Amino acid sequence: MKGHQQRAEAKGDQVVLHPVIVEFKELIAGDPVVRMYLDRMITEVPRSRSYSRQHLTSVDQMLLLINEVLTVAPEFGDQAVTLPLAGILDWTMGTTAGFAAYRNPQLNAMLQKILNAWCQFLSSNESRYVLNDTPTGWKSEQACKAVGIEQFQHDPQDPYWGFASWNDYFTRTFKDGQRPVAEPDDDAIIANACESTPYSIKTDVQRNDRFWIKNQPYSLHDMLAGDEAVDQFVGGTVYQAFLSATDYHRWHSPIAGTIVRASVQQGTYYSEADAEGADAVDPRNSQGYQAHVAARAIFLIQADNPAIGLVAFMPVGMNEVSSCVIGAGLTPGQHVGKGDELGYFQFGGSTHCLIFGPGVIKAFNLAAIPQLHDPNAPTVRVRSHLATTQTGRKADGSS
Structure with a gap:
């Protein structure tokens, strides 16, 4: 979350909100229940915890950070995919208000729109920039080991391994023979x-x-x-x-x-x-x-x-x-x-x-x-x- 926050703050007044974030902002302004839940789930995260300094401070900050995520592909980190939206919302999911908020139909409908917008970016060739050999890139030595890329169909000669987008990489397929079917002729x-x-x-x-x-x-x-x-x-x-x-x-x-x-x-x-x-x-x-x-x-x-x-x-x-x-x-x-x-x-x-x-x-x-x-x-x-x-x-x- 820290990197998204730095990018958002660096833009200052020059931030251009994605249309789906504008719609989210309008929902929050017009629905007092959604606004109450979002505000309370942020304030209910215990500030005494060691992670609190990296946590959300306001609904406006949350919107700016989600806005940044919509043009960001998941990176590799500590043997896992770094999920940027979860990184923003994670601690709120364990609060009393958060339990209620994420069951709210209006909020879930908006989250679906946000995820669909993000999916459009992740299906574009702009999202494959994370297929590089930096420590957070998917071609790094640690990422290759965690994924076992040698088992999957890819083109080692292509700068992006032949993948057209992040989603294309994420849904990669095994090479022939890697996962044979157990006892294919025995339906027991x-x-x-x-x-x-x-x-x-x-x-x-x-x-x-x-x-x-x-x-x-x-x-x-x-x-x-x-x-x-x-x-x-x-x-x-x-x-x-x-x-x-x-x-x-x-x-x-x-x-x-x-x-x-x-x-x-x-x-x-x-x-x-x-x-x-x-x-x-x-x-x-x-x-x-x-x-x-x-x-x-x-x-x-x-x-x-x-x-x-x-x-x-x-x-x-x-x-x-x-x-x-x-x-x-x-x-x-x-x-x-x-x-x-x-x-x-x-x-x-x-x-x-x-x-x-x-x-x-x-x-x-x-x-x-x-x-x-x-x-x-x-x-x-x-x-x-x-x-x-x-x-x-x-x-x-x-x-």
Whole structure:
């Protein structure tokens, strides 16, 4: 945040506000509830904390800093993507007023407009300036190591590695052979949908539950936005895992089957679980809660294997990682193979859920799955063996 603040202050009266920031300013002036929430969440951050000197001091300052972000691409920093919007808003997410503010429909609609405007910049070739070899550039030695760029399709001879924009780089694809599909001819084996670190495995999940309390139980009706298929999952299993900012951010089908429905459900962008208290400033602690309220895509896939039945796959946007892009052509009736691509996230870290009906999962591949809730655990590779169902069928029809 410090760099954005210095740039904004250096411009002084010469600052030109982006049209979406002008609109945000008008919303704040015209909506007393939004204005109250924003002012209170800034003042409620404890000033005794060591980070307080880098924190927001006013709503006007917040607007100027967000205005600067709209022409800035995420940089590399300390083994992660430096998310500039989260850097501005992070401490406010753990305040009493912040918990309320980020659930406000008018504020969320404005945040969506801001993120869309930023996405336009990140999809332009102006955003690829961060593909350089400075310490905060994505071609630096540390960044290359954190990302494992040698595994991905890129052109080493091109100054920008052949990427047209920041978003193009962020949604990079693996080289052929890097992530083979686990047991492609055995549909008893369920593949991992995302390159990710396991967060939670819950069984006997209920149709409705209090997802906002401390242990964040899953509430299927809310997760699936009231889909008519909810009853097929009641009493079943939810597997959730976290994608770090430097991970591969494309999604792949865990099974072979037919797309029943695929859509994007709009939701909140910076709302965290207030049951987590001050720890809510780390969005990883609110992953269960966010699966119910955040912007997310919802896939329903009817498995070829009748022992699996209907499966729900739900990639969930976290903070500014709210752009869930469903792959072209993935319409109802489209058949996908196990491991086929389904879509991708844009920006930084995110989370996802796989939902199975009761009795479907025989066992998770615990030998490959690291300890739950361990943020430093190694990732489970995409398309690797995640779980086994009760019965299976080989490609030749044998069991």
